[in-house]
Amino acid sequence: MDDKRPDSSVRGVEIGSMIGGSFGLVFVGVNSGTLPGVLQMLVIGSAAVLFAVIVWLAVRALSARGRGRRSPQGDAPPASSRGFPRSYWVIVGIEAIALIGGAQLLARFGYPEFGVAWVAVVVGTHFFALARAFDLARFHLLGAVITLLGVAGFGLGGFGSVGLIPVVSGVASGFTLLVFALWALVTWRGAVPRSA
Secondary structure, eight states: OOOOSOGGGOTTHHHHHHHHHHHHHHHHHHHGGGSOHHHHHHHHHHHHHHHHHHHHHHHHHHHHHHTTOOOTTOOOOOOOOOSOOHHHHHHHHHHHHHHHHHHHHHHHTTOGGGHHHHHHHHHHHHHHHHHHHHTOTHHHHHHHHHHHHHHHHHHHHHTTOGGGHIIIIIIHHHHHHHHHHHHHHHHSTTSSOOOO
């Protein structure tokens, strides 16, 4: 698949950003429990604010598209997508099997603390397949960052810093998802429509 199509032409950027942002918020919330109380609240609060901005921009863009508005550059809004392609569901299915199977194997062999790192590796690598499925180059960068955060978690655990795995592989991965979701909306030409 040719990867020369600009990211701004991808259909469904609003829905995709809200999905990515919601997973990012969950990653942060679930994995921030090892942080001190005040820092945990600050981290969760920051993630919640980022997610709120993502939702606001996405809803605003969807509303503008629904009214047939044009983007600030004068481009007509892209046609709405009719759901996700089959390849998306295949990738998500493989991801689910890898997540569950890998977590069960880690627990069976006595390493459940590496579960968060495994989740980050699987989530990160699935973005490489999604990059191809959606012809979206920025997913390669997203996949690389999250995969590296997962690998870093395994490294930290291997050196005895098990307590840092949720922060590095979980919280940092969550913020990565949130930032990339926001980036997609801000850089997409139709996401910030002109005021009426």
